[in-house]
Amino acid sequence: MQFKVRFFPVPDFLLDYMQENDFDRISMTARFVSYWRQYTDIPFAQDVAGYIHAKEVIEAFLDEYHIAPAEISWYAPLFEVRYKSIVEAIRRKGIRQVIELASGLSLRGLAMTRDPAVTYIETDLESLTKEKAALVSVLRQKYALADYGNFHLSPANALDRKQVLSAAGHFHKGGPVAVVSEGLFPYLTRQEMETVVRNIRDLLQMFGGVWITPDFLLKTDSTRALASRRKVGKAIVKLTGRRLHETMFEDEVQLQAYFDAAELRVEVLNQVELTQHVVSPGVLKLPASIIESAKPRLHLWLLTPMSLNHRLFMVPKRRLQR
Ligand SMILES: C[S@@+](CC[C@H](N)C(=O)[O-])C[C@H]1O[C@@H](n2cnc3c(N)ncnc32)[C@H](O)[C@@H]1O
Secondary structure, eight states: OOOOOOOOOOOGGGHHHHHHSOGGGGGHHHHHHHHHHTTSOOTTHHHHHHHTTHHHHHHHHHHHTTOOGGGGTTHHHHHHHHHHHHHHHHHHHTOOEEEEESOTTOOHHHHHTTSTTOEEEEEEOHHHHHHHHHHHHHHHHHTTOOOOSOEEEEEOOTTOHHHHHHHGGGSOTTSOEEEEESSOGGGSOHHHHHHHHHHHHHHHHHHOEEEEEOOOOBHHHHTTSOHHHHHHHHHHHHHHOOOGGGGOBSSHHHHHHHHHHTTEEEEEEEHHHHOSOOOHHHHTTOOTHHHHHHGGGOEEEEEEETTOOOOOOOOOHHHHHO
16 A cells, blocks of 8 residues: 655744644654664664654655755764664663653663663653554564563644653652653743743742753854755754754853843763764765764753752762673
8 A cells, every 4th residue: 555645834923823732733743763773783773763664754745845864864973873872871870760841752761671670751732642652552562572660652732741751650769760851842842841941940939850951052053964864954943833043042151141030050972972873874874974964063961950969970980881
């Protein structure tokens, strides 16, 4: 059976309205990320791409916006490094309870909970979570995955405090948590960001722990971005109805001021330095230098509320490998 995808771009006159509404339009971007992840060795990435017909989805998108697939194959290594650096940051912090906001079709939780000592809650909007639950049961069967009761899929709008706190109901009090958000903030307005930051702070006040995110975009980085990236950016605005560039921070100074105002203590790591091996450049025959040239822009922020008593420090790698 042929799988057909159609896109309906948001007309300019509706952008202001969309900016405040309809988060579900953003969900399509989770499918794009899944397409690029299939060129990596990230657990379940090929299965996810096959299950959601990622090839057909991306082809229809690129066709609609006149973008050649080869122009943007460098997305694969960027998404690979982003995903893997978060896994490594969680490991180094020695945290065993994780809640991911806007987890899309990423299955880091399913992969990490093969260790029964880890509890992982993946959240996203309701419709995407429903689809993901069906996918997870297919994967459980296919790979005969043991169910230790430590992996949870919970629908939660990241802006809805009640839904977010209710999803966290699976955690044990007394152990710190990592809150992960990967690829959500670029789609939010400043006001929406503030609401989500408040929800994350509430979680961290309750359990202790750290917020791990690669999500802050700096204009100083984006001016150096490739023309093809800007083209994709414009297409994503049309698709999601979200003005991505409007919530970018001018530079690191402005971002630090934002963290200070939100009373967040920050540790900035580099995604590439956290990632041991990257396979997608080899798979897609891209120059190995692609990672090194992107490296200065690939930050991972680890944030803790200043008022938090639970202080977490990096656990030396040797201790984690024992
Ligand atoms: C770019 S995708 C990233 C998905 C995933 N983190 C990944 O890296 O593959 C953005 C995700 O944000 C989700 N999203 C958008 N608005 C949301 C909201 N208000 N609450 C929760 N999730 C939201 C979308 O459904 C989508 O899955």
